[in-house]
Amino acid sequence: MTPDPGPRWRCAAASLARSEPVAGTATHVRTWLLLEHVGPWGSTALLDARLPEGLGAELRRRAKEHRAKILLIRRFSSRPSSDEGLRVFAAYADPVAPRLESGLVEDARDVLDLDLGALRRGGTAGLPAYDGDLFCVCTNGRHDACCAEFGRPVAQALAAAHPEETWEVSHIGGDRFAGNMVILPHGLYYGRLEPESALAVATAHRSGRLDLDRLRGRSSYPMPAQAAEIALRRKLGLTALVDVRLTGLSVDGDVTRAAFDVGHSGYAVSVRTTLSSDTPDRLTCKAARPEAAPWHEVIGMVEH
Numbered sequence: 001m002t003p004d005p006g007p008r009w010r011c012a013a014a015s016l017a018r019s020e021p022v023a024g025t026a027t028h029v030r031t032w033l034l035l036e037h038v039g040p041w042g043s044t045a046l047l048d049a050r051l052p053e054g055l056g057a058e059l060r061r062r063a064k065e066h067r068a069k070i071l072l073i074r075r076f077s078s079r080p081s082s083d084e085g086l087r088v089f090a091a092y093a094d095p096v097a098p099r100l101e102s103g104l105v106e107d108a109r110d111v112l113d114l115d116l117g118a119l120r121r122g123g124t125a126g127l128p129a130y131d132g133d134l135f136c137v138c139t140n141g142r143h144d145a146c147c148a149e150f151g152r153p154v155a156q157a158l159a160a161a162h163p164e165e166t167w168e169v170s171h172i173g174g175d176r177f178a179g180n181m182v183i184l185p186h187g188l189y190y191g192r193l194e195p196e197s198a199l200a201v202a203t204a205h206r207s208g209r210l211d212l213d214r215l216r217g218r219s220s221y222p223m224p225a226q227a228a229e230i231a232l233r234r235k236l237g238l239t240a241l242v243d244v245r246l247t248g249l250s251v252d253g254d255v256t257r258a259a260f261d262v263g264h265s266g267y268a269v270s271v272r273t274t275l276s277s278d279t280p281d282r283l284t285c286k287a288a289r290p291e292a293a294p295w296h297e298v299i300g301m302v303e304h
Contacts, residue, residue: 011285012146015176016192018281024227024271024296026182026189026217027173031068031120032091033059034136034169034184035111036081038074043142045072045170052109059111066116072170073136076152076159089134090114090125093187095220095246100134100185101127132165134184135202139168143175145285150179150194157195162202175284177216186241187219209239224256225249227296228269232260235301255299270300 042048046056049072063070073087081087085104088111092099101124105111119125137155141148151168158166158181172182177191181198183205190201192214201211212233217226229244238244247266248259256271275292283291 009282009285010146010149011144011176011282011287012150012178012192014281015283020176020276020293021227021296022177022191022214022216023230024217024223024273024294025174025177025191026187026219026223026226027069028219028222029067029069030093030187030220031066031116032089032093032184032187033063033068033070033111033114033116033125034073034087034089034091034134034167035059035070035108036074036087037072037108038078038080041072041140041142041170043140045140045143046070048142049170052107055109055112062116066120068116069172071136071172073167076155076166076168088114088127089130089184090116090119090127091134091185091187092119093185093218093220095218098185098187100130100132101125102130103127133186133205135162135166135198136169136172136182136184137166137198138170138172138175138178138180138182140170143171144178146175146178147171147180153195154179154181154193154198158198158202161199165202174216180216182219189216189219190214191216204239205241208241210241212239221246221258222249222256223294224251224271224273224296225258227273228256228258228271228298229260231271231298232262232267232269232301236262238262266304268300268302268304269298272297272299 039050059070085106090101114125138147139151155168179193181190245261250257260267276295280290280292
């Protein structure tokens with residue numbers, strides 16, 4: 001039974017109560033731009049934060065043009081990360097060879113000089129290459145209460161253990177799976193994290209492994225392919241990041257067929273995606289009405 005939507009109703013608790021799977025729920029996006037901003041973000045960060053006039057609207061336009069996720073970021077301390085400027089990251093979550101760039105800008109408007117189109121085409125956005133990972137934890141409580149309630153403790157724990165890699169971010173999608181984290185440049189979404197499990201995920205990632213219990217999916221794949229990869233990994237007991245590679249994808253109606261290479265073998269996984277219309281619920285804390293969520297069912301898995 002779905003919890004009564006009273007004043008303390010929370011989308012994350014409701015999602016957990018209805019046993020909603022996390023697999024196959026990562027936002028499908030490969031191009032990322034992260035801009036440091038330590039002030040208040042507001043509900044829609046690029047429009048509500050105190051950015052230079054017109055910058056947020058232009059960044060939203062570019063996000064749509066380049067199918068990119070553009071986020072505001074800050075350290076858990078909410079202090080600037082450098083006295084020399086604002087930290088900027090550009091990432092491309094290629095499933096085989098992800099790329100990450102970073103630099104400092106004196107003025108937030110300088111990010112408009114970066115070329116997200118070139119980054120998508122295999123080139124550079126215009127920043128130096130950055131060798132490392134980013135643990136990006138969604139903590140924007142103005143956007144959704146669950147993001148702050150679950151995300152802030154996760155960000156605090158990660159910041160203490162991995163201060164250089166950890167950033168709070170404005171919104172990555174899937175509020176009902178809070179605490180949420182995406183690891184860049186790989187584009188790996190994790191959900192329903194709390195401090196202890198977040199630290200375990202970070203440790204596993206640094207050793208090249210995935211936590212399949214909390215993995216929402218790889219953002220470089222469409223959601224059904226994310227669900228297919230996780231199901232295949234579970235079946236074969238494969239957790240190394242390089243164990244499984246998507247080689248083909250086809251869609252026929254509500255069925256997606258994903259082909260994977262696994263060492264010297266190949267597998268085809270078929271996933272049917274439907275809407276959970278039998279048990280609609282509010283998908284965010286601010287949602288005004290119930291809505292059906294995508295539901296992925298593995299209907300076939302064969303070796304070939």
